[in-house]
Amino acid sequence: MATKEQTKISKEVLFDLHRRMVRIRLLEEAAGQLASEARIPGFIHLYVGEEAVAAGGCVALKDEDQISSTHRGHGHLVAKGGEFKPMMAEFMGKATGYCKGKGGSMHISDLDLGMLGANGIVGAGVPIAVGAAFANKYKNNGLVTMAFFGDGSTNIGAFHEAANMACALHLPIVFMCENNEYAEYTARERVMAITDVADRAAAYGMPGVIVDGMDVVAVYEAARVAVARARNGEGPSMIECKTYRFYDHAGVSGLGRTYRSDEEVQEWMDRDPIKLFEAQLAKAKVMSEEEAKEIHAGIQAEIDEAIEFAENSPLPDPEADMLTDVYTEAS
Amino acid sequence: MAVTETEQRIIRYNDAFNETLAELLREDPDIFIAGEDVGRYGGVFQSFAGLNAEFGDERVVDTPIAEQAIIGLGIGAAAVGLRPIVDLMFMDFVMVSMDQIANQAAKMKYMFGGKAKLPLTITTTGGAGLGAAAQHSQSLEAWLIHVPGLKVVYPSNPYDLKGLLVSCVRDDNPTIFTLHKAMLGSKGHVPEGLYEIPLGEANIVREGSDATVIAIGKMVPEAEKAAATLAEEGIDIEIIDPRTLLPFDMDTVIQSAKKTNRIVIVHEAVKNGGIGAEISAQIQEQAFDYLDAPVTRVAAPFAPVPFSPALEQAYVPNAESIAKGVRDVLHRNI
Numbered sequence: 279m280a281t282k283e284q285t286k287i288s289k290e291v292l293f294d295l296h297r298r299m300v301r302i303r304l305l306e307e308a309a310g311q312l313a314s315e316a317r318i319p320g321f322i323h324l325y326v327g328e329e330a331v332a333a334g335g336c337v338a339l340k341d342e343d344q345i346s347s348t349h350r351g352h353g354h355l356v357a358k359g360g361e362f363k364p365m366m367a368e369f370m371g372k373a374t375g376y377c378k379g380k381g382g383s384m385h386i387s388d389l390d391l392g393m394l395g396a397n398g399i400v401g402a403g404v405p406i407a408v409g410a411a412f413a414n415k416y417k418n419n420g421l422v423t424m425a426f427f428g429d430g431s432t433n434i435g436a437f438h439e440a441a442n443m444a445c446a447l448h449l450p451i452v453f454m455c456e457n458n459e460y461a462e463y464t465a466r467e468r469v470m471a472i473t474d475v476a477d478r479a480a481a482y483g484m485p486g487v488i489v490d491g492m493d494v495v496a497v498y499e500a501a502r503v504a505v506a507r508a509r510n511g512e513g514p515s516m517i518e519c520k521t522y523r524f525y526d527h528a529g530v531s532g533l534g535r536t537y538r539s540d541e542e543v544q545e546w547m548d549r550d551p552i553k554l555f556e557a558q559l560a561k562a563k564v565m566s567e568e569e570a571k572e573i574h575a576g577i578q579a580e581i582d583e584a585i586e587f588a589e590n591s592p593l594p595d596p597e598a599d600m601l602t603d604v605y606t607e608a609s
Numbered sequence: 610m611a612v613t614e615t616e617q618r619i620i621r622y623n624d625a626f627n628e629t630l631a632e633l634l635r636e637d638p639d640i641f642i643a644g645e646d647v648g649r650y651g652g653v654f655q656s657f658a659g660l661n662a663e664f665g666d667e668r669v670v671d672t673p674i675a676e677q678a679i680i681g682l683g684i685g686a687a688a689v690g691l692r693p694i695v696d697l698m699f700m701d702f703v704m705v706s707m708d709q710i711a712n713q714a715a716k717m718k719y720m721f722g723g724k725a726k727l728p729l730t731i732t733t734t735g736g737a738g739l740g741a742a743a744q745h746s747q748s749l750e751a752w753l754i755h756v757p758g759l760k761v762v763y764p765s766n767p768y769d770l771k772g773l774l775v776s777c778v779r780d781d782n783p784t785i786f787t788l789h790k791a792m793l794g795s796k797g798h799v800p801e802g803l804y805e806i807p808l809g810e811a812n813i814v815r816e817g818s819d820a821t822v823i824a825i826g827k828m829v830p831e832a833e834k835a836a837a838t839l840a841e842e843g844i845d846i847e848i849i850d851p852r853t854l855l856p857f858d859m860d861t862v863i864q865s866a867k868k869t870n871r872i873v874i875v876h877e878a879v880k881n882g883g884i885g886a887e888i889s890a891q892i893q894e895q896a897f898d899y900l901d902a903p904v905t906r907v908a909a910p911f912a913p914v915p916f917s918p919a920l921e922q923a924y925v926p927n928a929e930s931i932a933k934g935v936r937d938v939l940h941r942n943i
Binding site: 344346375376377378379380381385387388389390394395397398399402404405406407408409410411412413414416417423435436439440442443446447602603604605606608609 | 641643667670672673675676677678679680681682683684685686687688689690691693708709712713717718719720721722723724725726727757758760780781782
């Protein structure tokens with residue numbers, strides 16, 4: 279673990295990294311529970327296990343910077359400042375949700391937070407992130423865009439096109455790969471002839487680094503370097519975070535499957551990014567176990583409140599809401 | 610247009626496009642253009658000639674041959690406040706970038722609960738007639754009008770081209786603006802300076818009483834030729850150019866259907882699943898009792914666009930086939 283780097287990071291940032299990870303974890307566990315009780319409709323793709331990537335990446339950004347996201351987008355939105363109430367309401371398809379119940383879990387977004395959308399199409403958020411990065415360069419506003427994507431999306435054409443274009447146009451963007459070793463339910467080694475996605479960076483003409491995606495400090499440190507590089511006009515870079523999905527691609531179970539072994543899941547769960555970080559923080563006397571527990575409890579209370587808010591919120595009205603928001607009316 | 614013959618400034622369709630882009634770029638610093646070969650070379654049809662020289666590499670951007678990323682570039686830039694014009698060299702490449710067009714650009718506003726505003730214009734060239742064969746000649750408007758969230762525009766003359774392009778670029782929704790590549794050299798009156806033609810308003814090109822011809826893009830001048838021939842036979846047709854295919858000005862069509870009671874729809878795309886099928890369905894839903902004959906469609910046969918001039922000429926509808934369609938609809942009665 280990065281004890282040396284930690285000493286250079288302020289307590290405030292360490293608490294921020296921790297807080298964002300716990301916010302993601304507790305929201306996701308609650309959402310999973312609600313989905314298994316059919317209180318959340320549709321598909322749900324939980325971010326549990328990968329929290330260090332979204333938290334480490336987003337703490338390295340300014341509030342005004344943008345991110346693009348994936349199917350597994352809840353964690354990115356939380357890490358970028360998403361609030362529980364409109365998120366939970368959106369999961370439940372309520373009118374008070376971030377997307378008025380029109381997007382749901384898979385399309386959750388808030389452009390006001392610079393979150394360019396979770397995305398139901400693998401790899402499709404990356405070209406959009408490149409567009410935002412182009413606008414930042416065009417406006418010379420000093421902002422950076424961070425594209426989150428999985429190992430699976432690096433096999434689709436849109437990713438390749440976007441990475442090449444970003445490098446050709448020398449845009450302020452960070453390509454943040456969360457390599458969780460599975461493209462949906464297919465192991466990475468069955469569909470890719472390389473082990474490290476970061477190897478692909480060289481093909482576009484950008485630096486690519488590999489970090490332990492279960493170590494939030496390592497992710498944050500790498501992101502800070504890449505973000506600074508982008509902000510200084512030095513162009514794109516790629517970070518590959520080796521991470522893992524504790525649950526299945528979709529849904530709330532993950533064990534007893536044919537596509538991966540329970541032993542493997544257990545090995546990764548033993549390296550739970552939150553538990554690892556809390557142990558480190560306790561050892562370094564930055565945050566006591568007691569303090570950590572209080573933080574969890576405070577966040578859990580917020581989530582409970584959000585669930586109550588969402589369940590008591592109105593559903594959208596088919597008569598009034600079906601056809602609104604298809605087009606922007608002329609002002 | 611209250612313009613006298615001497616006041617008219619006659620320019621080419623392609624030059625109207627180029628001039629409009631230049632005027633828009635001068636007016637609004639948030640507008641940029643990106644696409645394959647649009648910069649230094651000026652576009653494969655020279656539609657963008659001179660723009661890179663005047664506005665620089667930052668505003669008239671050469672991109673890789675990467676249609677998904679080109680549309681994505683436009684979406685992302687529009688979502689954070691610019692007003693991009695991105696070019697798909699040929700309309701056939703719509704299929705290459707369809708995910709970004711239909712799943713991303715078109716749906717973003719709705720999926721995000723109304724928060725997104727996407728002032729994105731996609732320019733492209735459609736239509737046959739240049740011997741460009743099956744992958745560079747299609748008219749794919751029917752693929753696009755099926756998608757809620759898009760606007761689809763197809764001008765038939767230089768005057769409309771300018772006014773519609775200005776409206777597309779100033780619109781806060783994703784619009785797809787199609788030039789007909791066989792009309793690039795056609796000429797017409799185009800005023801200097803920017804003006805708008807509202808999207809979703811059809812133009813009654815010719816008033817008539819015996820039948821209504823609804824024609825799209827290059828089929829409009831062909832319908833005008835057919836009208837001259839038919840007039841000699843004592844047949845007086847009304848011609849409607851929808852100009853915007855989505856949203857579609859059905860009111861104008863229905864009024865005309867109630868007046869002439871006979872309808873011929875003409876488009877260059879294949880008949881099966883073409884826009885004519887949709888227009889026809891809406892006419893029967895709204896004006897069935899006024900029809901004196903079944904709605905007739907004149908469109909391409911159900912084959913890819915062929916290469917050989919002998920085949921291509923027979924493939925694309927023209928004044929002759931339109932006139933035949935009108936005669937057919939006049940001789941059939943319900």
